[in-house]
Amino acid sequence: MCIECGCGITPHDHDHSHSTRTIQLEEDILAKNNRYAAANREHFQQNGAFVLNLVSSPGSGKTTLLERTLRDLTERLQFAVLEGDQQTSNDADRIAATGVPVRQINTGAGCHLDAHMIGHGIETFDLPATDILMIENVGNLVCPAPFDLGEDHKVVVLSVTEGEDKPLKYPQMFQAASLMLVNKIDLLPYLQFDLEQCKGFARQVNPGIEILELSCQTGEGMAAWYDWLQRSVENKRDAAI
């Protein structure tokens, strides 16, 4: 449509010229996000910070996992946390109570974090002094999947109060994750949850995925998660040298 006269709707005469032309392009819609993500990744690399993007459905226990992890590892590792939620600073308040630096990002109507938000979110953190930056994404197994934030790994949390077929229902997220944490295993005696079938489904959509089972309530299985974190931090430091 011509912005001067709106033509294109009805044929008519006028005295200004039109020059309709076609421009061929090849532009990735996610290119802008990916550029921000690449800049974040480079920044994290230079500062030797290992970065995880925690994803799951709402209520899987991401914030509880963080609280317990931060409290248990406070002597061994320096953390910083970015909290993504549509509204409230409830999660950031819980993390702040552990003494770890935290920033809340409220996405408003948004259903995921993007790399630009992360770039601004980390501005106040002392990254060179940070071993691990934890990014808790908006609770959503769909929308955060295609958005690279510059993290080292996506970690998907699945609690046993959900269905064991979540990996089949939301394959894109489970394909994007390097590690799956099966949470709330202390509740297994009370549920009809087939743990082995769940792990089988996860490996079906992502043969390379690592899987750890744990309970943030009882602490069962947490040691293996802490070892995984410690090992990953050391690997990243070695790679940076």
Add this chain to the structure above:
Amino acid sequence: MHELSLTQSLVEIAVDHARREKAQAILSITMEIGSLSGAIPEAVEFAFDVCTRGTLAEGARLEIRRIPGRGRCLECGEETGMDFTTFTCPHCGSFALETFQGKEMRLVELEVD
């Protein structure tokens, strides 16, 4: 739902190109969405009117080319159609499938005035 921010990016990229071409209006936008990209074409169409309002692309036609998923088996070399539930090669049963088409989400053509 994330299609809203993807559509915003699409419109921003299109408007940038149109400005560079000193165009007065964008008449049509053609994009490709792969079936494995995680974006739903209908949701992009739904968001398009809102995202173009007040921009050079207001009133533009949106054409979406749907790209089917294709993969290749690293064991037997055969090609196969891929969707999110394709995990094994239908020819030899191997899990070693490599996707080479279907993750696209890109702007391919602009018609400007």
